Amino acid sequence: MTRRPTRLVRVLSSALAAGALATTAACSSDGDSDGSRGSGVTASPAARKQPTASPTATLTESGAQTALITAADIEDDWTQVRDTEAENWRDSLLIGTVDVSDFLSAKADAADCQRLMDSLFDDDLLGRPSGASALRGFQEGDSRLLYQVASYERTDPQESLDWMATLPEKCDEFTVTDDGEQRTVQVIEPALPDVGDAREGLRVTVKGETGGEDATLTLDVAAVRVGNNAITVTAGGLDGDEHDSVEQAVQLGTQRLEDVLAGKSPAATPSEIE
Missing domain, CATH: 3.40.1000 (Protein Transport Mog1p; Chain A)
Structure with missing residues (x-):
């Protein structure tokens, strides 16, 4: 097993997109936390499961x-x-x-x-x-x-x-x-x-x-x-x-x-x- 002398942050989802969708749902819910009333616009299950995004880091x-x-x-x-x-x-x-x-x-x-x-x-x-x-x-x-x-x-x-x-x-x-x-x-x-x-x-x-x-x-x-x-x-x-x-x-x-x-x-x- 060798090595010559010259010899993985997940790709995170967009927090902006997820946040905008969640905000739309909250504003249209008439105060209902699950967004199920008002205009009926809710965040999709996929969007709710997205992790909190952070800037992609460069490995030093x-x-x-x-x-x-x-x-x-x-x-x-x-x-x-x-x-x-x-x-x-x-x-x-x-x-x-x-x-x-x-x-x-x-x-x-x-x-x-x-x-x-x-x-x-x-x-x-x-x-x-x-x-x-x-x-x-x-x-x-x-x-x-x-x-x-x-x-x-x-x-x-x-x-x-x-x-x-x-x-x-x-x-x-x-x-x-x-x-x-x-x-x-x-x-x-x-x-x-x-x-x-x-x-x-x-x-x-x-x-x-x-x-x-x-x-x-x-x-x-x-x-x-x-x-x-x-x-x-x-x-x-x-x-x-x-x-x-x-x-x-x-x-x-x-x-x-x-x-x-x-x-x-x-x-x-x-x-x-x-």
């Missing part, structure tokens, strides 16, 4: 840092590592050229699978951030977890999420080759918490050899969009399944980002409460 560098999770947010025995170490994580099992013959007539799918492998190696599934960004790395045994918060002001993270959604079908199983060694890659879609404006997850399993011995690399990847900002979590290693930690990071991390964008201080993590 300090805001991105504040939105990062801590080891307490993902429980288990994760230990935070230095940022410089996390920036340079690389896993050689992700290196290789996709075997186009695996795809028969769907040659374009091979290009998507190659993009997946390259993006996992570079830790840039959503592309390079166009605005503020921050990252934090954690380690537990042979497993690693990389958590990123970034703004995509001049790009559209939804396009990358839409692309990720196609991969479990396009890249369900394929082969990559590196220096004559073949590795089998499988891609499935795990469940994620219903958070943010949009979200996608992948579990990628790479079976091959490392140091002359059979090895299986398992990576759980999740991306959550909040407006034109996003969090990305990549976790796993030779120790296997880290999906629970990814779920926790997604659940708590999305809330932290939403709080920061709303101008609030994120809720204290367990470690800060003790």
Whole structure:
């Protein structure tokens, strides 16, 4: 799991429109609070359910840092590592050229699978951030977890999420080759918490050899969009399944980002409460 050195506020409804509609209903109600009398003009159920709007915030560098999770947010025995170490994580099992013959007539799918492998190696599934960004790395045994918060002001993270959604079908199983060694890659879609404006997850399993011995690399990847900002979590290693930690990071991390964008201080993590 890697990252090269270069490496989500909901879209809020218009308070003006909702307020104008509610005012029209109130003025035509002859004092009745539900707006059911007078002219009969009432706010629609959809309008009444709209959240209170606030200005769309721009994620700053300090805001991105504040939105990062801590080891307490993902429980288990994760230990935070230095940022410089996390920036340079690389896993050689992700290196290789996709075997186009695996795809028969769907040659374009091979290009998507190659993009997946390259993006996992570079830790840039959503592309390079166009605005503020921050990252934090954690380690537990042979497993690693990389958590990123970034703004995509001049790009559209939804396009990358839409692309990720196609991969479990396009890249369900394929082969990559590196220096004559073949590795089998499988891609499935795990469940994620219903958070943010949009979200996608992948579990990628790479079976091959490392140091002359059979090895299986398992990576759980999740991306959550909040407006034109996003969090990305990549976790796993030779120790296997880290999906629970990814779920926790997604659940708590999305809330932290939403709080920061709303101008609030994120809720204290367990470690800060003790």
